[in-house]
Amino acid sequence: MIYLGIDTSNSPLALALIEDGKVLIEETSNLKINHSLTAMPAIEEMMKKAKVAPADLTHIAVAEGPGSYTGVRIGLTIAKTLAWSLKIPLHPVSSLKVLAANGQGFEGLVCPLMDARRGTAFIGLYEGSSLMPVIGDQHSDVKEFLLKVKEFNRPVLFTGMDVSLHEALISEVLGETAHFSGMQNRLPRASNLILLAQESPESNVHHAVPEYRRITEAEANYNKAQEGQPL
């Protein structure tokens, strides 16, 4: 069994190959590169290094979002096309859960986040021991979400490369219960993605779609306009 893991849901690119529970190769870059241009060459290069041919793959794991809309789509398009055309299972995993796995084993809660501008983030809350979701992934005002987290009154580990943008606010709201992962543990790791994928069900390849956790601006405006109309 050989799993290929692909996470392009934010500016880092994370790839890995795991064969029968052994990590063959794992790559994480944080170079703000264009995934559309570089993801496939990086996959090709990595598989060449590991001497794994496309036909040797038995499973594809992919980060399904939330995150950058375009980034999530690139990873999912590549993963869907590989899985469908090689006739192998596809396992989508929450991009936030992949980040949360950086804090697995933390005695308390793990809160992964990705900045989404204007004081908002894609954010979720997971149990540190089991990585079970405590509050579902969502797009939220950061402060509002932190107030919900505060109610648990438990230690919380924050992870994700955008944590630094919100560190002051997090400390202000949560005080001493807030903990921050080291910078080496803020990037997504595709080995974690694959390990999570092994526990998650395979998805119908054709129906696998990004979990954007946010409707488009055009739809939001359209909905507002519709609501404004008399019935």
Add this chain to the structure above:
Amino acid sequence: MNKDIYILGIETSCDETAASIVKNGTEIISNVVASQIESHKRFGGVVPEIASRHHVEQITLVIEEALQLAAMEPHQLNAVAVTEGPGLVGALLIGVNAAKAFAFAHQLPLVGVHHIAGHIYANRLEQEMEFPLLALVISGGHTELIYMKEHGDFTVIGETRDDAAGEAYDKVARTLDLPYPGGPHIDRLAHASDEAIAFPRIWLEEGSYDFSFSGLKSSVLNYMHNAAQRGEKIAPEHVAAGFQNSVVEVVTGKMLRAAEEYKVQQVIAAGGVAANKGLRSSLESVFKEKEIPFYIPSLPLCTDNAAMIAAAGTVMYEKGLYGTMAMNGRPGMPLTSWI
């Protein structure tokens, strides 16, 4: 004896998710198009983020259907051809990444095709091309006159300096409160009208093969505005006919002059607006009179499709023009020759 060539084409440059298998660049084996038009209608135009979302939902389904209808397996294909540009960047890169992943999975050559080259080669699926050739590509995103000395040799001799023709059609249609996309509605109204408002013909400077449609569009808007201020009712069909007459006369005039100057053996038109009845009948009659063979592909091949990408991709494949895994969607890709 030459072996047959089978190319999988993929097209996602705007609001159609399409895949097709073409044999020898001339014969359609399967041709699948998933249109998003219903989804964009409520916004009065294509919303790029929504187009991208639909492409990722449809892409593997559409490619699978193209293979199933052709009763073919990936290993029977010679290459994968995909629209590399121009188009909406977020939309293009769905097709490009799917094509790259498919080519990688089955170790097939990858060919990146220019969308306009595709529109021109759509003709080859119904009628072999004869050179030298003049092609008009006219759609919601493009208005270009292209001269071809031979396969893969493109010289853009004229293009729009502002709006694409189809864009002007849609804008005029919107001011007439016609539903999106407005082109076919204007065509229908114009066809039924017995009178036409006299709008200007925008020829630009003498000898130019370029087009401009925004001035004409403004004239139409001014006419509507002035009529509204005077409290006069306008007849939408007279406006539609006047607008369409101006477009048709200028496009036909420039094409005829170019066809004669370049002494072409064949004239072809392609793109969504080439389906316009008024334009089609005007072009047919002038080229018939001049005895220059003129062709327009049937409607499904005029609008965006992947068979045309596979058709153009076949010629590129034969020339060994392969792309790499580093191919990206190129929204502003220029049309360059392959020779």
